Amino acid sequence: MISYGVLKAEIDLLGLVNMRDDYNAALTLEDVLSNLRDVKRLSEILRDLCSNSCIVLMPGRGIERLDKYVLQSHDIVIVCDSAVDYLSRSDILSELRDRTILVTDLDAEWDSLMKFCRAVRPIVIVHAHGDNMGRIPWIRYLEYSYICGTCQVPLDLRLVEYVEGFTDGDRALILASKISRKIEIIGLDYSSTYSSKGISTIKRVKFNILSYYVDTLRSSTMIFIY
Numbered sequence: 001m002i003s004y005g006v007l008k009a010e011i012d013l014l015g016l017v018n019m020r021d022d023y024n025a026a027l028t029l030e031d032v033l034s035n036l037r038d039v040k041r042l043s044e045i046l047r048d049l050c051s052n053s054c055i056v057l058m059p060g061r062g063i064e065r066l067d068k069y070v071l072q073s074h075d076i077v078i079v080c081d082s083a084v085d086y087l088s089r090s091d092i093l094s095e096l097r098d099r100t101i102l103v104t105d106l107d108a109e110w111d112s113l114m115k116f117c118r119a120v121r122p123i124v125i126v127h128a129h130g131d132n133m134g135r136i137p138w139i140r141y142l143e144y145s146y147i148c149g150t151c152q153v154p155l156d157l158r159l160v161e162y163v164e165g166f167t168d169g170d171r172a173l174i175l176a177s178k179i180s181r182k183i184e185i186i187g188l189d190y191s192s193t194y195s196s197k198g199i200s201t202i203k204r205v206k207f208n209i210l211s212y213y214v215d216t217l218r219s220s221t222m223i224f225i226y
Contacts, residue, residue: 026149029126030159032137032140038145039159054077056184057079062188064086065186074184081102088113093119096120100122103125105129106126106135107168114142117144118143121143123144126149
C-alpha cells in the first residue's frame with residue numbers, strides 16, 4: 001500500500017496545497033466561529049460520540065440503495081458534503097436527524113447545503129482551506145445542532161483544529177474510525193474518476209488518498225462497502 005507520506009509529497013509537487021492560503025482560511029474560520037452559537041472543538045465532540053456502528057454516505061453509485069432501514073440500523077450517520085445534493089432531493093431526508101454529522105469544505109451547491117442543514121440540523125464540521133475562504137463567512141446562515149472547525153495546516157487554535165485528510169471523504173473516514181469500530185460506506189465509487197480523456201491527475205491523487213484511508217481502516221476496523 002502506498003504511504004500517506006508519498007501521497008502528501010505528490011500533492012505538494014502538484015501544487016494542490018497553498019500553505020499561506022490555507023493558513024489564512026483557518027484564521028478566517030476561527031474568527032467566524034468565535035461569533036457563532038453552539039460551537040465546540042472537534043476533540044470535544046468526539047468525546048461525546050462513541051457508537052457501536054457508523055455509516056458514511058458518499059456521492060457515488062450505490063447511494064441510491066440507501067433507505068430508512070439502513071439508516072435506522074446505525075448509531076451515527078456521517079455525510080460527505082458531496083453527497084448533500086443527492087440527499088437534499090431524496091425522500092429519506094427526514095430520517096437524517098439524530099446524530100447526523102456533516103463533513104464539509106463548503107464545496108456543495110449552497111442551496112442544497114442550506115436545505116440539508118435546515119431539515120437535518122446536523123453536527124457540522126467545517127474544513128478550512130484556501131479555495132473556500134470566501135465561503136467561510138456563509139456558515140453563519142446554516143442551521144445545526146453544533147458546529148466546529150478543522151484545517152489542513154498544523155495549527156491548534158482555540159476553536160479550529162488540524163486534521164489529516166485532503167478531501168471530505170478522507171476526513172469522514174478518519175472521523176468514523178475515531179468513534180466506531182464498525183463502519184459501513186455507501187456511495188464509494190472510484191469509477192467517477194474516469195472520463196473520455198482518462199483519469200485527471202488531481203482526481204487520481206484524491207482517490208489514491210481516499211483508497212489509502214480505506215485500506216488503513218480495513219486493517220484495524222470492521223468495514224463494509226456497498
